[in-house]
Structures are given as C-alpha cells and as structure tokens.
Amino acid sequence: MKSVSLFLALGLGAAIVAASSCGGKKPAQTAPTPNADSAAAADRARQDSIDAANRAAQDEAERVRRQREADSLAALSRASEDVRNTLAAMIHFDLDKSNVRSDDMGSLDQKVAILQANPDLRIRIGGHCDERGSDEYNLALGNRRAQSAKQYLVSHGIDAGRIETQSFGEERPLVDGHDESAWSQNRRAEFEVVSGGDNLHRP
C-alpha cells in the first residue's frame, strides 16, 4: 500500500508541474500581434495542454487500476489472514494428558478444512507442557501432545507427510505464572505454517 500511494503522489506532482508550466506561458501567447513564431507557439501550447490532459487522464486511469488491484489484494490477504489465524489457534490439554479434548475438536476440524482447501500447505505442530511436571518427562509429554494433534488431523484425511511435529517440553511457556490459569494456558499445542501459506484460501 505504501508504494502505491507514493506512486500516486508522484503522479499527481508531475501533473501539477505540467499544468503550472503551460499556465505560465499562456498570457504571452494571447498577445494581439500574431506572427509565425507566435502561431507556432500557440499550436505548441495547445498541443502541450492536450498532452497534459491526456497524461492526467492516463494517470487517473492507472491510479484507479492500481487502487482496485490493491483493494482486491488486501481482500485476499485479509481472507488469508483469517485462515491463518484459524489455523494458528492453539488447542489445550489436561494435566499430564495428551488426548485431544472434545472442546478442541471443532478447532481441529477447521484446520482439517483449511488443509484440504490448501493442498500446498504444510504445517508444524509444537507440543508444550506446564512447569508442574518433571523437566525431562515434559519433553516426552510435549511430543505426545503434538503427535496426538497430528493424529487427529491425519485420521480426518490429511496426509501425514504435510505435518511435522516438535516438542518443547516446558521450555517455552506462553504465560509466565505459577497458578492454574498460567498452567492451563501453557499446556498446549501450537500450529505454524512451514510452507505454502502465502495465499491461503478459505475452505
């Protein structure tokens, strides 16, 4: 958008410069003593103003065209952004558990639809734990959580090759806190785009 408006500003500036330059010549050319030179000058001036008008019209058409293009791009990227946000929505787990909770199945179903609508899309699932468990065991538990989320997507028809998994144990807490609110937010799986996510289509 920034580059488009910059272009428009330059175009307008050029038009203003062109207009003011003919305006400055006109009074001299309407003098009552015509001669060959002045007739030629008048012709030139007329042609200049026609050219200027044509240029302005062209500039305007170009501006409108670009604006339309930008608008539709913005609309597309807005849609893509919505899809991306839906895809990135985290799911959560119960303490010491790695099974997908029923309240997260809707969220995973949406991801299934997005993955189906965007066949080039590849994602990575990161499994995370809260700080209450054992540091080292949490690496295994985080792995289970990521696998569990992946398994759900695969069982709903997504090719397993499109989904990578990672475990972060308790090493990347989303919320720094030592209460149930923080813990329950930290027991999660995160979804990120690996590739094919530049222009996501709505399912």
Added chain:
Amino acid sequence: MTPLLLAALLVVQDTTSIDRGVRIGIVYRPGVRPGLVMLPRAGMGLDSVRAIVGRDLDYSDRFEIITLPAGDSIRLAGTSSSTRSTATRRSTGTGTGGAQSSSALNYPLYQALGADFALDVTAAGDTTVFTLHDIAASGIRRTVRARLPRAGDASFRMAVHRLADQALQAALGAPGIAATRVLFVRDGKVYRIDQDGADQQLVSSTDRQAMSPAWGADGQHFAYMEFQAGKGWLYLQEMATGKRTAVPTTGTALDFTPAFSPDGQTLAFSRATEEGTDLYTINLKNSCCLRRLTVGRFSDNLSPTFSPDGQRIAFVSTRPGLPQIYVMAADGTDQQLFAPFDYGVTGASNAPEWSPDGQSVAFHRDVAGTLQVFVLDVRTRTVRQLTSVGRNEDPTWAPDSRHLAFVSDRSGYRQLWIIDLETGRIRPLLQQSGERLPAWSPRLSEASSSTP
C-alpha cells in the same frame, strides 16, 4: 568364654572411664558421630586451607565438628612430648620434620571436649602438613604432606578437597566426597560447582539451550543435551579442554536424558519420534551400533540410569498410564516394574538415579500435586519419602551413596540443596535461584579435575 570375659572387662573399663570424667571413643558409641576438632593455628597462614578442609569435613556429615571456645585460652600442646611409638608407626608421611612440633597434644583436654580426632594443618616450607591425631589413642593416626598449588590457582581448591578426603579416609577408613563437583543447568547453560558451593564455572559453550548433564564414570567428561527448534542433540564434552563432539546418530530427532554406562563405553538415552519416546543405546567406543531397547508404541520410555555393575537400567515408563519407575537388563530384556505404586492413587514418578553402591534408586514422585524426593531400596523394593517441605525434584547421588543433591523451592525459590540420608541434615549448595537438573560427579582424581 573369652569374648564374654573381654566384653565384661570392656564394660568395667567403660564404667571406670566415665567415673573419671573422661569421654569414651567412637567404638563405644554406636550411632553417635565422632567428634573432630580443627586445631587453630594463629599466624601460620593456611587459613583458607583450614577453612576449606573444616567445611569439607563438616559437609561429610560424618563428624561432630567441635568448635573451640576462644582458641587462645586453650593450651594446644601437652607439656611432655612423649609421642607414643605405636602412634607414629602408623604415620604415612613421606618426609620428616614439621609433624614433630604438633605431635604431642593435650589429649585429655580434647577428650574432655568430646573430640575423637584432632586435625592439625601446618606448613613446613612450601609443604602443607596434615596431622590427624587420634585422641583416644593419644597419638598421631596419620600425617600427610602435600605441595599445594598457590591459593587462587585454578587447581588449588580441588587439591585441598583431596587432602580433606585423605583426612577422612585416615580417620574413618571411608572415602569422602570433598573432591567432587556438581553439574547443573541455569538459564539453558551447564555450570559446574564444587560440592562446597565454591568455584562455580560455566562449562557449556553455545547459545543453544542445554539440559540434562550427565557425568562419565571417570569424571573426565560429561554428556548433555542441546535443545533447538524442537530437536535435541546429544554431545560429549571433555571437562578439562571443553572439547565437544556430537554423539553419533544424534540430531535427527529429539534426543534427551543421556546416561553413561559405568565402563564408559555405552551411552543410553531417550529418543522422541513420531512413534513416541523410547530408550536407545549407542557404542561410544566405536561410534556405532545404535540399539533400541524399548518399543513403547503407546507408552513413553525415558530417563535411563545404569546400575553400578552395568547389568541393569532403571528408567521411566508411562506404560501404566502415568510415568513410573521400571527396570530392565542392560540389553533391554526382562522389563518390569521397579518402584511399587498404587494404581490410580500414586502420582507420576520420574528422574530415577541409581546410587553408586547399587543399593538404592532415588527419584521424585508427585504427592498431592507437588514433587517429592523418594528412595527405592533395590533389594526389598520398598520406597520411602525423603522430603516433604516445598517442591523437591531431580535427586542425584554423591559418590558416598548417602548424600543427594536435588532441586527444592523450600526457601521460596528453586535452588540446589544437599541432604544427608544418615543424619537428615539439609543444606543449600548455593544461594542462587533458577538451578535445575543437577548431576553429582564421581570422585575426581588429579587427572580428572585439572583445569586448562
């Protein structure tokens, strides 16, 4: 008849001794720790040596350390220098001189103070002389001479710790733990620290997040895990040079919780893949032969720890649902439950470490939502809970199999603590927060503790 008669005589002897107001030696007081006094030596230097050794012997938890009331009011040397020949005969010192000046103590005085041993640290030229007096025998138990590095030299403290262990060995016939270190993780870096809380040093060398340091049995190198982008690499590092090498086959998945076999030839570890987490071993000597020990499929298997004879591996398995402590032969056969638990009642159990004497496995277990340190008796397969104040986790054995270092938030923040299982005494290893995953070294020989 003869033993009975002897016993009767001893009893008589005891009684008369007590009647004379003289304290009895260690052999007559089972369950009571022998008293030890560090002899003050004003103006002779070596104050730091005395302080380090005194603290080491205190931290061994094997002595009652006797503090002298105002040292100058006590006559240190006896009036006569009648050192018994039976005492000097046992001296193992290599030189002469130096010991003679401290050989004759006012033994009855120290006996009255409750001391069974007195340790005298003196200097003879550039040699430091340790003289251990046996108070009950009224003589010198042992003299040790050593040329210590200059104070402030990187190897100074460890050399002093080694002398403290020699003094303990001379007094009790048991090896000490003064010359040991603890590895731990803070802010994703591996540090090492002497067991007395001094000389903390960074030993990991990259910005990647480090976890799970583990000592090689020779104390000369360690393994640890580096964590990045959801993958785990295992590395071996030489303690003296800092040189590190990647463990063969690591880096393809999430590898964690490395553990050396006692002979140092095998590294056991956990590998998390799409199939779950399972235990593997690799031959370090030939950099080959990845071997899978568990096939969990629907359960995770992790945190291996070898028995000191190398025959068995204790580990964590989630096969009963929650993680619990299991054991198997080192080749992966004969897998079975190790630490008993009540299904549906007992909380998750993790982080096992087999004691160097082979008799126990320390681990932590969730008790009402908080982790506590437990010890499994290998022979009877019974467990006992060691801690109850705050959250206590990741226990690691000292080489004497009676001290454990662990992480506790009992003081309000997580830090490293040391507990003595015999006396129950607990002390903080260092007064900082954020430490975790400690690993206590084996006894460090001269070769294994040199610093570049």
